[in-house]
Amino acid sequence: MKVIRNLLIAAILPFSLLAGCGENQKKQEQTDDRAWEVADSIRTLIVEPSFAKKDFVITDYGASSDSTKLSTTAINQAIEACHLDGGGRVIIPKGTFLTGAIHLKSNVNLHLEDDAKLLFSRNTEDYKPLVKTRWEGMECMNYSPLIYAYGQENIAITGKGILDGNANSEHWWPWKAKKEYGWTEGMDSQLAAVKKLTQEVKDGVSVEDRVHGDGYFLRPPFIQPYNSSNILIADVKIINAPFWNINPVLCENVTVRNVSVVTHGPNNDGCNPESSKNVLITDCYFDTGDDCIAIKSGRNEDGRSIGRPAENHIIENCEMKDGHGGIVIGSEISGGAKNIFAQNLKMDSPELDRILRIKTSSLRGGVIENIYMRNVEVGTYKEAAVLVDMFYENPGDFMPTVRNITVENLNVKKGGKFGILINAYEESPAENLKIINSTIEGVDVPIQANFTKGMQFDNVLINGKMISEADIQSSSDAEFEKF
Structure with a gap:
């Protein structure tokens, strides 16, 4: 190695x-x-973990397929026994098992057999004690993620069963404070907690003292391995997430393979590798209420102080339906991102807003560079095929850098409002954006950009016209405020 x-x-x-x-x-x-x-060199570093050929069936530890009875203790006891015995598979057999937080341990593969379902509790007490977690790129003590691992290695979630987060417009989702997700005036929400946590991060409060949980209404992510390595998530179907779905944080050597994510709640991003290195996402299906894949590296002070970029990611052979973006970088990207490769993708939905989306701001800072996308077939989308937005949130004192982006063989049958949309700073233009051998049909505005440097078009047709730099439509800040 x-x-x-x-x-x-x-x-x-x-x-x-x-x-x-x-x-x-x-x-x-x-x-x-x-x-x-x-x-290709990066790919050689991403090796799936292997496990001892020993099985630990959760029903042998007292788990019940009576979906009204909690099996949390039995599942975690099976994981502990497997871990202490050198590892193997913890088997979730056919049936529906109600559970609270599951904590994976080194050398354990949580395996769901065909027709097995883990149904996660709606009771917040089942996600205690509070654990160290990241919430939208900010570190804190909060409810445990539904499936969590901290400081572990060689872990997996596999099998063709279902992970059901059990969230809907009556449970978890209303905390977002959006009426379309069940919230009404006077209901509790996350708004005050997000403001408080953001200030704690800014003030440098120690993570152990950023205590949330009861009374703060910060929804836990579904799957969050944290500071862990050699991770596999394969073949499962994930539905009804409270928050982000797959969120490896500060991890290395991660494979997400043949996973289906179907969930339309608030912030139901499909896969969010965060400050992680050597990540492969392959042969997956995403139909989500937010970004399908969103690459992240921490928000503001936490992202900058930890200083771990998102690095060496390969995304391939995936299909995206609904979502705010297909491949997204940001907005919690203060640690930067580099060497991101996406290829052989299919995207098609009038509710898919963008194909490639880069979102940051001078509140975030960081360097986003070396982004490569090729061989993408698109039926339709809503807003922009390629979007670079440096004004995603309020301005700050940390000028972002976006450079070296190449999109090749992008073919769109029916575009949305924009083909290419770039909103950058005059003092930090989007640099070296290249579109090659691509066709975009049916857009209202082929290219709208303000500040760019070294932007190139090579054999690019938009609405049947060959595009050159002379076709760029300049835009005022007022025009960009709508997006």
Whole structure:
């Protein structure tokens, strides 16, 4: 493994150096040519964990398929026994098992057999004690994620069963304080807690003293391995999440394979790798109430102080339906993002807002660079095929950088409002955005951009017209305020 890692470093070092030389067009072209070779090198580092051939069936520890009776203790006892015995599979057999928080341990594969379902409790008491978690990129003590691991290695969730978060417009979702999710005037919500936590982060309050939980209404993520490594999530179907679905935080060597995420609640992002390195998301299906895949690296002070970028991600052979964006970077991106590769994707929904979306602000800061997308087939979308937005939230003192983005072989049958939409700072333009061999049909505005540097179009047709830099439509800040 060390030899492979050294080879990767040798491959990426010149790649990174070249990517920083935006003034030299020849070097930038060389960088683009080598990009997918770097992706192949990254792929060699992402190895699925393996497990001992021993099974621990939760019914042997007292779990009941009577879905009115909690099986939390039995499931966690089976996990502990498996872990202490050197690892193996913890089996969820056919049936529906009601549970609270499940905490994975090293060398344990939580395996759902066919027709098995884990139905998660709606009682907040079943997600205590509070644990160290990230909530929208901010560290705090909060309710446990539904499935959680901290400081573990070689862990998995596999099998063709169902993970049901049991959230709806009467449970969990109203905490968002949106009427379309069941909230009404006078109901409790997360708004005060989000404001409080944001201030605690700004003030540098220790994580142990950022205590939330009862009375704060911060919904827990569904699956959150934290500070862990060698992770596999495969074949399961995930529905009805309270909040984000798959959210590895500060993790390394993560594979998400053949997973189906279908959930339309608030902030129901499909997969959010956060400040994680060497991540593969492949052969997955996303139909979500928010971004399908959103790559993140921490919000504001937490993202900058920890300083762990999202790095070396490969996304391929996935299908996206509803969502705010198909492939998204941000907005909690203060630690930066680099070396992100997405290929062989299908997207199609009038409720899919964007294909590639980069969202940040001068409140976030950070460097987003070396983003490569190719071979994307799109039926329709709502807003923009490619969106770079540096004004996603209120301004601050940390100017973001967005550079070196290449989109190749993007084919859209029926676009939305915009083809390409860029809203950047004059002092920090979007640099080296390249669209190559792509066709976008049926958009209202082919290209709208304010501040760019080195933007290129090579064999790009929008609404049947070959596009050049001369076709860019400049825009005022007022025009951008709508998006």
